[in-house]
Amino acid sequence: MDKFRLDHTCALITGGSRGIGFGIAQALAEAGANIVLAARQEDQLKQAQAQLAAPGRRVWIYSFDMSQVDAIADLYSRIVADTGGIDILVNNAGGTRRGPAETVSAADWNFVINLNLSAVFAMCRAFGQERIQSRRSGKIINIASLMSDTVRENNAPYAASKGGIRQLTKALAVDWAKYQINVNAIGPGYIRTDLTQPLWSDAKFDQWVTGRTPLGRWGNPEDMGYAAVFLAAPASDFITGQIFYVDGGFLSSF
Template identity: 40%
Template structure:
């Protein structure tokens, strides 16, 4: 059974993986034998992550492109396929957040959220899937959110984007499963990350979260790794179009 979760030699591209949740996910895949391809739009951050892997004895590669730039995504994915090897695992992790009352939400931030959180998933998923389809296999994992299902004051546009990613995951499955691809999602709850640091540091919010979440605490990013390994591995060969919540129970509790 243990071999069902092995990823030995499989090339894994994780967008936005030089830090935060993305870095934890790509590190977890590497621990199971995957070959990590670190993506960031900032070359220095990507190379720093590759260097950190090298210091642990892991050969990693960098892929520097902005997921909101379709031409850059296409070129970046093609370059990986040509110079490194076939991408067998893709995790669409890159995303941003912006918090403000909805009635005051700036137009430019609305467009940034749409471009990063939705277009980035679509562009990268499409570019990688074109290669996977030719080979008849591949794993795509889209990072959704508890906000794919629930809303909270001040983040309505973010909620809209994550709801779209949930349904885009289902749509990718509907179109691409027939080619041998498995496309699923992970919906994290509230995790201690740089994106959420302001909330982590807010005693009132933390008290609310601990009361609202059946598990009674924030999640640690390492607790997302198991779900990613499962969905990236042969163990999930007949799981398709599913969004797996890793949220301490917050989406099932009133």
């Protein structure tokens, strides 16, 4: 199963300090990758770094707010200088501002679009430029959502941003196929993390999710990690432009 190994590669995961991002970091590390984590809170980054530490594995951490889109190119150059280059980019950091569409403020709209879409493009562009210039292949994995394809009420900016991720993933896949840069996305179903804590701690919503999901449970960050290993590894070299839903069958069921 050598084609599923990531030895001698370096993977950058935004929002990798907890939740889905940390689950992905753990799996990529287990498959052999060195790891770079970027998130805001330094204490949580340090905790994640300690948990990932293992003989022969390097783990770098960067405290950075991904919504500072104009500073992303500089951050990326710093990371490349420190690590020697990133082979696998996982754009995972994200957030939402919920509310009925008619009450969404310009500030909330801009916050969500900036973090979930503009920052992802800025990271991809920095990665693509470096890979193209250094004539090296690469893998990008964007974190999409069920809302890349369908919607629930009171989440218009989030749905717009994640729908954008679906199209951005395809657009970059087409532009960069000639450079052997594969661009795919993982679309998580309902996953138990801090972000969804208000949802899974509500007994009624919890029941709705388990009932509505054909495989009958919430997903967990490890489920996303295994999918990420596949999309990061040589095993998926002929796959690009895909949104890979890891949702317990949610989108297939009416």
